[in-house]
């Protein structure tokens with residue numbers, strides 16, 4: 001097996017039964033909106049069936065730069081620094097996430113399959129020429145369409161016999177078949193599509209891959225050590241969301257209002273998947289990638305029952321809408337291990353169903369008091385926003401004092417009801433490159449009251465104001481953790497005590513040092529935040545005694561120095577890119593023979 005320069009290679013040779021002949025195509029799983037938009041091969045099943053060699057790849061980098069393929073410096077391949085903590089300088093959380101869609105597909109087909117994640121163009125070219133791939137599957141979202149076009153061109157040139165399949169959210173682009181040279185464009189759920197295409201049973205149970213949720217984490221200028229079990233495992237129970245908010249691409253892509261695709265219907269199934277991740281990855285914490293995990297209460301409660309039976313002190317980061325959260329008592333969430341919730345806080349005046357009847361300020365406060373970190377998500381530039389009311393609305397959002405806050409421009413993205421509506425009103429701006437329609441720069445439509453340039457100014461101001469008023473997210477997280485610790489350290493359920501003990505161990509050590517550094521850092525630039533951090537440090541000292549103070553005094557100055565150095569690096573234009581990763585499955589030397 002070749003090793004590309006700077007490429008991390010993971011390999012697993014799986015003894016899938018190759019003696020079974022290809023089956024005829026079956027109907028998709030219920031709820032599967034997979035659509036074949038173009039089919040130049042004229043066949044539903046690849047002639048080689050499950051013996052076909054498959055390459056699944058994400059689009060090429062580097063990402064955090066402006067280039068002709070659609071990379072944008074403002075749109076790095078990072079969750080937090082892109083959309084959440086980008087104004088927090090050296091305190092911004094830097095982290096990458098793998099392309100889970102293609103990992104899921106790879107795990108659920110029996111054909112020999114390579115996943116190439118975050119390649120450079122050179123890596124991609126090398127892989128195409130090193131092996132005879134029958135199928136090249138490219139995964140992308142809409143902003144990266146220019147890269148898909150280039151990758152299709154490269155496949156035609158370097159591996160002309162390969163069938164090109166394009167999937168992921170990019171498939172929602174109207175007229176995509178005329179923009180790229182692909183054989184199949186797959187809309188919606190991809191596992192069942194690929195299984196069908198390989199002559200496998202599209203309805204077979206879903207096998208979950210082992211996924212470490214984040215990689216190359218860095219904060220305050222320090223890369224965090226990567227050790228087994230140190231990072232949460234990603235679990236993907238379903239895709240889509242039945243709430244169907246008009247702007248929501250994920251919901252629209254998997255069927256829209258009232259629809260979604262479940263990979264695991266029951267809490268029992270989910271429990272088994274989590275046990276598997278626990279034993280293979282050594283984790284106790286899970287990043288549950290489901291747009292609205294708590295909405296499915298029966299499944300969540302069944303999972304809780306199994307966790308109690310199995311004495312699991314697991315922690316869980318979830319996405320959930322306010323209406324879904326309100327179905328539970330907060331103690332129930334705590335017992336379920338929910339330690340972090342990503343919640344939409346669109347606007348007090350918005351009409352989204354999920355927020356109806358909720359005092360989101362009060363809900364946020366309550367969750368934090370119970371040790372649940374809250375990541376709010378607020379949209380800038382809703383229809384009712386004007387230059388006169390938007391500052392007040394941003395203040396309202398920032399006033400939630402969430403641990404993290406994502407801001408995003410109201411953006412009609414192709415494939416959504418909002419896009420159709422704005423298009424039919426003739427309000428889409430012409431000549432905007434798809435690479436710039438991502439919600440972190442400027443409007444792509446004519447807003448009744450806010451200009452395109454002002455949209456960026458307001459968005460930037462929201463990030464800045466949140467940081468100015470509430471301080472670094474790291475500090476807010478520590479605040480929530482301490483509140484949770486105080487409330488639950490003597491809780492009757494041992495699992496809950498164990499989890500809080502585990503999660504809060506860092507408050508005594510690394511976080512104490514980080515807070516020492518943060519307090520000093522802000523003394524000159526934001527006295528108020530510095531005072532708040534000082535107060536928290538005093539409380540932590542009271543709770544954990546001299547150990548935390550000792551660690552803070554020794555390691556704090558180092559962190560202060562690394563944070564300032566990081567600020568300088570960022571000011572000098574340093575950016576971060578994910579590593580290229582190559583993983584093979586069902587791969588034997590014969591399978592890979594060119």
Ligand code: B12
Nearest residue numbers: 077079098099100101137139141142167168169189190438
């Ligand atoms: C993780 C994630 C990221 C990661 C990227 C990880 C990566 N390696 O690419 C990070 C955090 C970096 C990220 C960044 C961005 N993201 Co993002 N991200 C997600 C998120 C939360 C999860 C994706 C996921 O894994 N889902 C679970 C898997 C199983 O689903 P899936 O990827 O859709 O895959 C399924 C199908 O689509 C299909 N499929 C996928 N690939 C392929 C390939 C083939 C060949 C086939 C046949 C099928 C197929 O099969 C899969 C199984 O059913 C989604 C929201 C969501 N819930 O999906 C947003 C989402 C994909 N992101 C989105 C956006 C807009 C962005 C940003 C532009 C945001 C921004 N402005 O800040 C940036 C772009 C960065 C960049 N330079 O490219 C949008 C995409 C919108 C669109 N229509 O294109 C989404 C849907 C969020 C949203 N609702 O707005 N993102």
Ligand code: SF4
Nearest residue numbers: 241244245248251291
């Ligand atoms: S609740 Fe969230 S995930 Fe569901 S449709 Fe609305 S924005 Fe999308």
